[in-house]
Amino acid sequence: MNILGKLLPTTIDFITYRSFSMTVPLYHLQKVSRVHVVDNSKLALDGNVYKRMPRIIHCYKKNNNLTRTRLTAGLGDKVLLAIKGQMKKAIIVGCQQRIRKPNVPQFDKNNVVLIDDDGNPIGTRILAPIPAFFRTRGDLAKIAAIATTFV
Amino acid sequence: MRLETCYYCSSTIWPGHGIQFVRNDCKIFRFCRSRCHRAFKKKWNPRKSRWTKAHRKFTGKDLATDPTFEFEKRRNEPVKYNRELWQNTLQAMERVEEVRTKRERHHIMKRLRQGTFDRKAADLREVRDYIHLVRAPNATKPMEEIEMVQKAIAKREEAGKLLTKVGTTVATTKKLNALRRRAPNIHVIIETSDTEQMIAEDVE
Numbered sequence: 001m002n003i004l005g006k007l008l009p010t011t012i013d014f015i016t017y018r019s020f021s022m023t024v025p026l027y028h029l030q031k032v033s034r035v036h037v038v039d040n041s042k043l044a045l046d047g048n049v050y051k052r053m054p055r056i057i058h059c060y061k062k063n064n065n066l067t068r069t070r071l072t073a074g075l076g077d078k079v080l081l082a083i084k085g086q087m088k089k090a091i092i093v094g095c096q097q098r099i100r101k102p103n104v105p106q107f108d109k110n111n112v113v114l115i116d117d118d119g120n121p122i123g124t125r126i127l128a129p130i131p132a133f134f135r136t137r138g139d140l141a142k143i144a145a146i147a148t149t150f151v
Numbered sequence: 152m153r154l155e156t157c158y159y160c161s162s163t164i165w166p167g168h169g170i171q172f173v174r175n176d177c178k179i180f181r182f183c184r185s186r187c188h189r190a191f192k193k194k195w196n197p198r199k200s201r202w203t204k205a206h207r208k209f210t211g212k213d214l215a216t217d218p219t220f221e222f223e224k225r226r227n228e229p230v231k232y233n234r235e236l237w238q239n240t241l242q243a244m245e246r247v248e249e250v251r252t253k254r255e256r257h258h259i260m261k262r263l264r265q266g267t268f269d270r271k272a273a274d275l276r277e278v279r280d281y282i283h284l285v286r287a288p289n290a291t292k293p294m295e296e297i298e299m300v301q302k303a304i305a306k307r308e309e310a311g312k313l314l315t316k317v318g319t320t321v322a323t324t325k326k327l328n329a330l331r332r333r334a335p336n337i338h339v340i341i342e343t344s345d346t347e348q349m350i351a352e353d354v355e
Contacts, residue, residue, distance in 0.1 A: 038175070098170065105171030105179070128175050151173050 028072030029056055029092060029110055035081060036109040038093060039123030044114055047083035054083040054112070075099065075131060076140055081112065088122075090114050091143055093130055104131055105151050113143055121146055159187035159197045161204035214258040219251040 029035065034053040037044035047054045058080035059073040073079050073092055081090045094111030107128075114122045121143055130147040134140040144150075155164045158180045170188045172180040182188040190200060197205040208215040222243070230236070282288065290296060 036175070094173065102167060103171075105173045108172070108174045111175070129173050129177050129179070149177050151171070151179055 028074060028097060029077075029079070029095065030059060030072045031056055033110065035079075035090075035092075035112045037081075037083070037090070037114060038111045038126055038128040039114050039121070040125045040127060041114055041123035043083060043086070043088065044123060050084045052082075054081050056080070057082050057087070060089075075104070076134065076137065078115070079112070081114070083114075088114050089117060091140065093126070093134075093143065094128060104133070115143075155181045157181060157183035157187050159183075159190055159200070159203060159205075212259075212262070214251075214255045217251070217254055219247055219254065222247045 033056045035056055037047055037054055039045075056073065056079045059071045060078040060080070061071070061073055074097070075092055075095050077092050079090055079092060081088050090112045092110070093113045094107030094109065096107060096110055098106045111128050113126055116122055119139070119142060124146060126143070126147045129149040129151040130144065132150045134144040134147070135150065152166055156162065157164055157169070159182060162183050164181055164183045169181060169183045170185070172182070172188070172191075174180070180191065182191065190197070197203045198209045200206055204213065207213040
């Protein structure tokens, strides 16, 4: 394109070349996604009003295929957040993305619950509604235990 | 399995249909189809969308307040299973639905029946306002006028019969036919309809 521009400057001027690919927007949660913590732990309460919203900096998602993971996270996945200048693990508890599975709702905000390295939630209560399948999944049982409402 | 109602249009949401949206204040919005979901996202008020049940109840087109609606309210207290209670409830549900649909239909018919009266009144008004297109408004004795015209026609008919008896020519039959052709126009008015009688009464 540059060569063409050099050869015929007058004709190429008004033709604009756009060469970016358009993929369907994914609406997953991924790195740098801003997130809303729905705990009642101190870090959560401070983190939500901090100058920067809590952000995902890493997604712990195992990919069974040999291809590289896309590092996106969805409902029930563990992520690493940057809250108030600290790094903390969390589990995604609500997605704005419309998940096309039966009885899985879409949420108002991308909700997240803070956990420590063992997988125990830091707070004692979860203020937002939690999807009902958290009750059936074993690894999310601890979060389901402190939840108040299920959807 | 539970049949929910759409937040926007109030129709039933069958399993496998629609979208559920949860707000962080724990309020759940269920939509039966994307039309309702999109309307909600656009922040349209369901009371203003004419096709929703909320609008129809708000503007009084459908039955809004009735004791039969109390049966369908959601109660958040769990009830211990009791076979008899279940059976009675099912029967009660059928009966309540019967009564409710009857009342809803009655409400609509009552509303629509008013229209027939309005239309009749409008028709009368129209006749009163536009009768001058049919006959002279200052004609003080319409019935006499009508009688005069009837007599004139009778005379013509008699004249016509006489002519036929003697032996008519083509010219006279043509005249007769022309007269007869003019006659039907007047015939129609003589058959007094309800409106004419009312006007005659009105004038007298």
